[in-house]
Amino acid sequence: MVLLHELAHCRAGDKGTVATLTVVPHDDAAYPELVRALTADRVRAHLDPWIGGEVVRHELPLVAALQFVCTGVRGGGVTVSTALDTHGKSLSSRLLALEL
Template identity: 70%
Template sequence: MLLHEIAHCRAGDKGNTATLSIFPRDDADYPILVRELTAARVREHLSAHVAGEVVRYELPGLCALQFVCHEIIDGGVTTSLALDTHGKSLSSRLLALDVEK
């Protein structure tokens, strides 16, 4: 199934860094997110748009994962005319990731 079937995402960006916060629609699915969404897997999935490191932070009290994506290709929102490197576009692309329930 696609990630968006069990989760939603909030995004933000500053310069060439984007933050993507993933929340399960049902808190019972949080362990699935922890298992399926490694920093390496997110980095691979977004590799056409993220050139640098992806760092994952676990927020179990909120049932959320946050990914900080460094070195957005094209310089991120403040220096690019392309929509694909903006945080909101990256969050939609991340929600298209295939996960196992």
């Protein structure tokens, strides 16, 4: 077992109830493993307490990255929440704790 943060880092952005999480491997050679292991369903299940909607994965092979667009961020998202839990940066940290 390996935690995602051992293979990659994550950049985040958020607008309202949509969070965009981009996973970038530390080494491009790990990209095929991330494509195989890091599915939209897996990300959705892992972030279920914080994401109430759909998760769509976009493969970005030219930059060796995976981007996840997460909709239905619980609590109204960053623009209406006073809690840190629904901010994209918090969600990206939670994602990096996923066991692969």
